[in-house]
Amino acid sequence: MRILPLFAALFWCMSAVTAAAIEVKATVLRIDYPSLLPISRYDLKPDDLGFAGAALGDEDNGTTGGFLGHTYETATVAVSPEEADAAMDQIIADGVRLIVLMAKAPEILRLTDKAAEAGVLVFNVSAPDIDLRDVNCRGNLLHIAPSRAMTADAVAQFAVWKKWGDWFLLAGSNPEDVKLADAFRRAATKFGAKIAEDRIFADTGGSRRTDSGHVLVQRQLPLDTQDVRDHDVVIAADETDYFGRYLSYHLWTPRPVMGSGGLRPTTFHGAHEAWGATQFQTRFEELTGRYVRPEDYNTWLALRVIGEAVTRASTADPDGVRDYALSDKFELAAFKGQKVTFRDWNGQLRQPILLYDGSITVSVSPQEGFLHQVSPLDTLGLDRAESSCQAFE
Amino acid sequence: MKQLLLIVACAALTSGPAIAGKAFVSNERSNTITVVDTETWEVITEFPGGNRPRGITVSPDGKTLYVCASDDNIIRVFDTETYEELPSLPSGPDPELFILEPSGKRLYIANEDDNLVTVTDTETRTILAEVPVGVEPEGMGMSPDAKFVVNTSETTNMAHFISTEDYSIKHNILVDQRPRYAQYTADGKRLFVTSEIGGTVSVMDIAEDGAPTVVGKIGFEVPGVQPEWLQPVGAKVTSDGKRLFVALGPANRVAVVDAQSLEVQDYILVGQRVWQLDFTPDEKYLLTTNGNSNDITIIDVAAEKAIKSVQVGQQPWGVVTID
Structure with missing residues (x-):
């Protein structure tokens, strides 16, 4: 029972209709790392990965901008890790101050620090590393991609909601897998689940489809999952994607699998239809001729954040965009049933996480009953008190 | 023989169903239209309504749906009497919501996928114009003098004021996230635009020449309901312009708002995921479509109380009533 006062922003917006033209230049920089083939051929990376989402975001922004005298120009650059620094220098030299970065954590950090010198605002759309939202946070770095803590919490909440409180955590042996396993351990503690068994399934190579991986894992996995203490669910920590997908049918004890196999957390997928998402899917497919990938959704979202800030605050200045995005005026509809906003303590986008079985949205976290004094979305990932980030103070 | 025929004809005329009024509900998932008697609140029938029926309206004479x-x-x-299907109208791709001008001649249709509003002539069944608007056009409202059509675009977050004279956009007003519905008061002096994800209703005063000025915003608060679930979608204002009813989606409530002071006066509990609203023509009742409980709730407008719910098809979306 309240009437909201008219925000000053509203008046800016109204005046923006007649305000001077704004040209918004952004670039998506993607670093293509050498990598092994995925287990599933469905996961082969398209050449326009991420760029396609950027194209849609640019188009959406352009349509809105057309009514306001704002024009958008979004470039895309794909380079090898060796070429990354030079590419960044060039983008900055071209006068771009809004950069969407698809890279791993070390490059995100190095390039963000380089960009900071030129006053550039960077959007991380791929690196899930918790330390980027914690000790290694940066004031000019906003995270569209969820952290491992957010996705692990999303899985944990579903398990707890199901009353699957005893977990068998099976982790890969690569550094990313180890970090993900840590996030699951943290989530178990946070939500009161018990890790009944904690094991490593070592990456010895040979599990990929081109190696007829199923033949090998069919013998190996049951052996490695024997004599496990009683558990309700298997939590797979296989970010490098070499065994998680096989788990559901190759366990010694049949149990549901979540995490890197079975029910997986994701920001978006091509079959998501709720909350008007069908319209997003249709637009994306018409523009690109393929189904959307999470990377595309993330770049789309990064550009929409820019678009929203330009539309509402009438500025394309990186500090202006950043300040508006972090303010309590910022809100964005992102086909997830509620507005997405930023955490002003570490620059992380708050967002629901979809739980996906490879063909449909099975559930969405945060789950019912996980309450929070500010927003239920803050039950996922590093809450204010849990993050040691000080770059935003 | 002639006399007999005449008698039969008379009998046919007078023995027509003595139904006071009907409500037509579009069921998005079961692809049907449910017809409800607005006196007894019994379901009269359910008939196929095409694939994914959503927006629903009737001609001014109440004869055509x-x-x-x-x-x-x-x-x-x-046909609202026989439920017989008549020749279709072209709409452009993915029509979601539309509004018929008071004369019944031109239909203004939002094409969600193509960022267009299509204008269709209901008599010649031809497309008269396509008006480019913002991303994901949805809500459609019309000024009582029929001079302006207001379209809301869900991703651009604007209300576009389209002149019905030359089909050009005269005003663009930014509103909160995901605007879903636009509703003028009967005197044309005020316009309400609901924002589903923003959780607000923007209120505009409309000048003589149709120009809008934002004068306020209505917010909602229900103890025990997370603010995220207070998502305004459908809205209707009483013809005296005094009360605004706003469907709040997953909050399963309809808000009653003083349309002058903009104070929320009450929340009426209805079915699950309440979507669109319509008054009966006498304004005694307000009907709500409840997408997740597959029913409609009937609200006594004077008492501001839900009096009944009626099971309809799967995922009811829109509702329209006739005398």
């Missing part, structure tokens, strides 16, 4: 068959990319047309 128009339905946005979103997945068929056309407007399906039915």
